[in-house]
Amino acid sequence: MDAFTYQNGQLHAEGAPLAGIAAQFGTPCYVYSRASIEQQFRAWSAALAGQAHLLCFAVKANSNLAVLGLLAKLGAGFDIVSGGELARVLAAGGNPHKVVFSGVGKSVQEMQQALLAGVHCFNIESSAELLRLQQVASRLGIKAKVSFRVNPDVDAKTHPYIATGLKDNKFGIDIESAEALYQQAAELSHIELRGIDCHIGSQLTELAPFLHALSHLLDLQERLAASGIAIKHLNLGGGLGVRYRDETPPSPAEYVNAVRQMLKGRDLTLIFEPGRSVVANAGVLLTKVEHLKHSAHKNFAIVDAAMNDLIRPALYQAWMAIEPVSPRAGEKRCYDLVGPVCETGDFIGKQRELALAEGDLLAVRSAGAYGFSMSSNYNSRPRAAEVLVDGSKCHLVRRRETVDELFAGESLLPDEGG
């Protein structure tokens, strides 16, 4: 399902015209479709029907409270990577017992917060982290449930900045040395071994790397079982890709079916941590053309959204579709769409054939994942508003930041006079 369609020549989010949203809430503005988020999450759940599982939405992909709240109501668990994300999950009504805590650098304070909240599992990425967790847990008198994130040295065939399953990446434990670590953990008083975890990268468009990694995990599970360590769950992380342009990623059902085939006969709970595949295509970034700038060899459309609002093009050279909200007749030109930020890398899209005039609205598609959640205040730009559309109703789920808020925590030096 595509929630963003032209109706009477106007781009809509479900039943709401994007031009109306821009008029009401201003631009730049993120717009999400409730139906689209729910449909994608349900596609994952349906694929796992009849299999013991936990679906933990990766909060980093889109951490707006309203989005987390919708998913919590559908029974989602959450994959978090910070104390801040845990606080968001709790504020959105998420169940802490369905939370898995990932990330290479958990602080003492964050471990404590997660233990007290009663999270389902810590995904541990080093022996140093294991020993720290043992200390914190024993101080609190709580047993920490743990899985080790192993690095299976599998090429995810994605952008190098978002590949995480190769030996050179900072993530996970070399799968060769994992067994020794499980043995060490089994001796610790406040650690309870639960699972094996991996996440080899994001925006994967083929099944083979996932299944290759899974085969390594199953080998490890067998070796551990032979040495008396029973594993209850396998966590395959996130990573399922989406279509930005012409990619043809597997559906959640195709992916999950292939995994279930390989699991046959084993009594294991499956955990997944999907982020992008749930929300990317459920969101757009709405932006307005401020100026057109033509020279002999280049046409620029300067829009009011910039790299601080959406960093994916600048950071990964990511291609995001850009569509006019009210397509106009007239000559198309080849434009680079750039933001107002003072960086040459500040672009939203390059070489796009569009007919444009000042004041036109554009929708940057597939912006529901790693859009607002990666935005910043660079150039002292307040962060965008976020709107969640439900049918023809538009809910402002985060108001635009104000300039005063940007420096509210700052202070001038004390007066040095007299």
Ligand SMILES: Cc1ncc(COP(=O)(O)O)c(C=O)c1O
């Ligand atoms: C540990 C972990 N789990 C889950 C995810 C979510 O990945 P994706 O958005 O590709 O599904 C990520 C991000 O890549 C991650 O680092």
Ligand SMILES: N[C@@H](CCCC[NH3+])C(=O)O
């Ligand atoms: N932020 C990345 C995905 C990496 C997620 C972090 N594990 C993106 O926009 O594609």
